Amino acid sequence: MVTRTDAPTRREQILKEAARLFAERGFHGVGVDEIGAAVGISGPGLYRHFPGKDAMLAELLVGISGRLLTGAKLRLAESGAAADPSAVLDSLIEGHIDFALDDRPLITLHDRELDRLRDSDRKLVRQLQRQYVELWVEVVRELYPALTEPAARSSVHSVFGLLNSTPHLARPGALPGRSVTAELLHRMARGAFAAAGAE
Amino acid sequence: MVTRTDAPTRREQILKEAARLFAERGFHGVGVDEIGAAVGISGPGLYRHFPGKDAMLAELLVGISGRLLTGAKLRLAESGAAADPSAVLDSLIEGHIDFALDDRPLITLHDRELDRLRDSDRKLVRQLQRQYVELWVEVVRELYPALTEPAARSSVHSVFGLLNSTPHLARPGALPGRSVTAELLHRMARGAFAAAGAE
DNA sequence: CCCTCAGGTTAACGACCGCTAACCTCCCTG
DNA sequence: CAGGGAGGTTAGCGGTCGTTAACCTGAGGG
Numbered sequence: 001m002v003t004r005t006d007a008p009t010r011r012e013q014i015l016k017e018a019a020r021l022f023a024e025r026g027f028h029g030v031g032v033d034e035i036g037a038a039v040g041i042s043g044p045g046l047y048r049h050f051p052g053k054d055a056m057l058a059e060l061l062v063g064i065s066g067r068l069l070t071g072a073k074l075r076l077a078e079s080g081a082a083a084d085p086s087a088v089l090d091s092l093i094e095g096h097i098d099f100a101l102d103d104r105p106l107i108t109l110h111d112r113e114l115d116r117l118r119d120s121d122r123k124l125v126r127q128l129q130r131q132y133v134e135l136w137v138e139v140v141r142e143l144y145p146a147l148t149e150p151a152a153r154s155s156v157h158s159v160f161g162l163l164n165s166t167p168h169l170a171r172p173g174a175l176p177g178r179s180v181t182a183e184l185l186h187r188m189a190r191g192a193f194a195a196a197g198a199e
Numbered sequence: 200m201v202t203r204t205d206a207p208t209r210r211e212q213i214l215k216e217a218a219r220l221f222a223e224r225g226f227h228g229v230g231v232d233e234i235g236a237a238v239g240i241s242g243p244g245l246y247r248h249f250p251g252k253d254a255m256l257a258e259l260l261v262g263i264s265g266r267l268l269t270g271a272k273l274r275l276a277e278s279g280a281a282a283d284p285s286a287v288l289d290s291l292i293e294g295h296i297d298f299a300l301d302d303r304p305l306i307t308l309h310d311r312e313l314d315r316l317r318d319s320d321r322k323l324v325r326q327l328q329r330q331y332v333e334l335w336v337e338v339v340r341e342l343y344p345a346l347t348e349p350a351a352r353s354s355v356h357s358v359f360g361l362l363n364s365t366p367h368l369a370r371p372g373a374l375p376g377r378s379v380t381a382e383l384l385h386r387m388a389r390g391a392f393a394a395a396g397a398e
Numbered sequence: 399c400c401c402t403c404a405g406g407t408t409a410a411c412g413a414c415c416g417c418t419a420a421c422c423t424c425c426c427t428g
Numbered sequence: 429c430a431g432g433g434a435g436g437t438t439a440g441c442g443g444t445c446g447t448t449a450a451c452c453t454g455a456g457g458g
Contacts, residue, residue: 014458041436042436043437
């Protein structure tokens with residue numbers, strides 16, 4: 001885990017504000033002037049950093065899908081080959097929760113604005129998402145062999161729905177404390193999987 | 200349960216197609232001409248049935264929130280006052296799953312396009328949603344007294360996220376059969392609540 | 399048999415939006 | 429110390445979108 005200490009670049013500021021605005025009002029509901037205003041420049045100035053509005057969304061979605069997948073692969077790798085599937089699942093859940101709690105706008109965009117992408121970008125994002133799901137499915141099936149493959153896939157999608165529900169939980173600060181929320185979500189995810197995997 | 204046999208009115212056709220299109224491409228991503236075309240009339244003809252595009256979204260969102268709440272109240276009432284909270288929760292879950300599986304576009308809109316409403320409509324929808332959640336929270340707390348009230352509310356929202364994940368599961372027909380999916384979702388929801396309620 | 403009106407049509411208006419053009423101004427560097 | 433590029437600015441173009449206006453048509457009723 002590397003921690004950034006230098007100031008964010010203008011490009012990063014733009015992406016962050018664009019993510020927030022897209023999540024709040026939808027891709028088509030936000031104008032380039034608004035995005036510009038959010039970072040203190042105005043409208044067309046954005047085109048010095050991005051070729052177009054679509055490109056911002058594309059970079060956001062490809063970025064989050066990639067980071068989710070990379071993070072999961074890392075967690076899988078550092079558990080070693082003969083790892084306890086239960087511990088691996090815990091690690092995957094923990095990683096996903098961190099993402100959902102720390103990057104709420106991105107999590108929202110991720111399953112909401114995918115269809116606004118150019119064909120090639122959409123295919124890329126979908127491919128990354130599919131790999132991420134597949135990785136979970138394998139771990140879940142190892143832990144709950146009774147699950148058929150389609151059932152395991154459905155259960156994984158459903159748990160994503162559960163974990164990604166945080167954006168709807170309340171105004172940003174009104175949760176009962178981050179670690180408490182994280183732990184509750186974690187227990188519920190495990191409980192949901194256990195119920196799915198029961199004969 | 201009354202079953203409609205007469206043909207849908209033009210107004211109902213419009214609402215149904217608008218719901219589908221809004222869910223697919225977002226409120227701002229759909230033009231009135233498209234909605235018109237989807238029901239075989241064109242563009243401005245819609246204004247014989249609705250005062251504006253906003254009014255269609257408002258009617259959809261108020262409608263679904265109201266039907267969810269009404270259905271839940273009905274299920275609660277017919278269980279009687281001294282009912283087994285476990286059975287009541289099962290009934291609530293079953294009702295919500297029916298909705299999620301039968302009205303996928305509406306479920307999608309319901310937590311996605313709320314902010315596009317006029318202030319008064321948005322307040323109404325939020326009030327209906329809040330009552331619906333509150334109703335679940337009471338049942339859940341009765342069944343799992345160890346849960347604090349904020350924790351119970353969080354768990355209810357999370358389970359909604361789980362149940363509402365069906366739209367993302369696959370192309371419309373590709374699920375392993377409706378009843379199988381419904382039963383899996385039901386078991387997972389119960390498992391999630393049980394895990395949340397465990398000391 | 400005419401009148402009305404529900405439910406359409408097409409044309410067009412005004413606003414807005416994404417994007418480009420043209421221009422400006424620092425700051426860095428050879 | 430010239431010069432050039434990075435990173436802004438404002439003006440404006442072209443297209444799209446929601447909405448309105450004006451007109452049409454066919455069916456039902458007095």
